[in-house]
Amino acid sequence: MKEITLADKFQAKIDQEIKIEPKDWMPEKYRKTLIRQMSQHAHSEIVGMLPEGNWISRAPTLRRKLGLLAKVQDEAGHGLYLYSATETLGIDRETLLEQLHTGKAKYSSIFNYPTTTWADIGAIGWLVDGAAIMNQVPLCRCSYGPYARAMVRVCKEESFHQRQGFEILMTMMEGNEAQKHMVQDAVNRWWWPSMMMFGPSDGDSPNSAQSMKWKIKRFSNDDLRQKFVDICAEQAQILGITLPDPDLKWNEERQHYDFGEIDWSEFWNVVKGNGPCNKERLDARVKAHEEGAWVREAAMAHAEKRRKRKEAAQVA
């Protein structure tokens, strides 16, 4: 009987847009859903450092090098806030990392694609960060307080990244034929994976209805995807590139762009681990963690030595 009352009170708070805070009662399933979603998000930020990090050493100008370094560093920062926010749900970072390293936890599949030219850095900023912002802005109003607050900071930086990406592509489109070719090639490769970032269609998305009720999620996958297409179709014209979808066209009646069928078999294939870089990305994270073990141990050992010396000094 008591459990029902708590659950009712909880849902009433959510309905009234009152934030749920770490010490508040919450259904176990709400906690688990948030841990899964927030840790996936944190993992995506740190795995997402790798494809872009790939071009830091080769950035074409000093200004671009600083821009990219700062951007990838922002992602590390987002990972940090998100791990901290997830820890408020009663799980520690070490456990979360272990879940990533053993493949138990997922991260966004988009980062399992390779960055083969400099234009990929622009395309990631424009399309991948663009799609991420669509997904993330509503999370600033998520019912769980720590997640919502972390997302406010994340979104501010993401929108800067998106503009930076667009500007990289714009500059290249004003350049020589090889640069224009690079941009079109990058957009061809990143368009469909970016469309998949919104997740399966609403009918095939098992957790959506519950997450909507809990106000973890505010808009459906398909609605967000449509919004993304509408914006990108216009921006593609400004850039002077073609989005690789022959079915993409304005629908006067719907007041939206129509677009082609997404190849969900590719999506599920990459989720299952068969993307071009799944193994490489995970190996890189595991390697950094394992090779860093002695550093983390040394820092702990040194802190312990200091603590003991301080204690000894106080006794004396």
Next chain:
Amino acid sequence: MNLYNYILQQADNTLILGQRLSEWCGHGPVLEQDIALTNIALDLIGQARSLYQYATEIEGKGRTEDDLAFLRDVWDFKNIQLVEQANGHFGTTLVRQFFFDVFNFHFYRALQNSKDETLAAIAVKSLKEVTYHHRYSSEWIIRLGDGTEESHQKVQGAVNDLWMFTGELFVPSTADQAMLEAGIGVDLEKIKQLWMEKVTAVFQEATIRKPEDTWMQKGGKEGKHTEHLGFILADMQFLQRAYPGAKW
């Protein structure tokens, strides 16, 4: 020409070390240190930009900061050999960083009094950043040196390996000599003393043994480099070399 070369020495030091540090981005031992190393890389490359911009002004040939960074070959780079050495493990990176940071801190501190107003202004701004770098790397040498047996051995090994690249910090080039006489540059003899004091103190706290006097490598300031620099440039300069004149 001496002023131009003098500026380039420091610009190249900061660019090449920043480039090296940025290789860590995404691969650090823990997220917080990944962020910290990237911060230092950002500061150093930022310093390089200010210095290159000033160098192009002094040169007066209409070249840009990017021309200097991306279109010179190994023999034209004037960085000391220390900064081009490989990252190795986290301890190697931090030892290399510590040796350079202590130098850089005292270098900018002295350069604040330069008769050249632009250099003095760059020094004032950079010193704020380097004060933090130098605290960060000192603390890590102590933490790792006086941490576990393994971390101690790793740091001691890195110190032994990199020591021979520290002598060059204090060997005056033609430009160093001329700029000191003109009241623009710093006195490397004085910096050497301050550097040695700091390094000795930190090593003591870190329980690290200072290597015996040994043969010191030199030549970077005059364009003589180790094999590492060619690979750094091949990587860094790829796009500018492959697409001459393109705007990015």
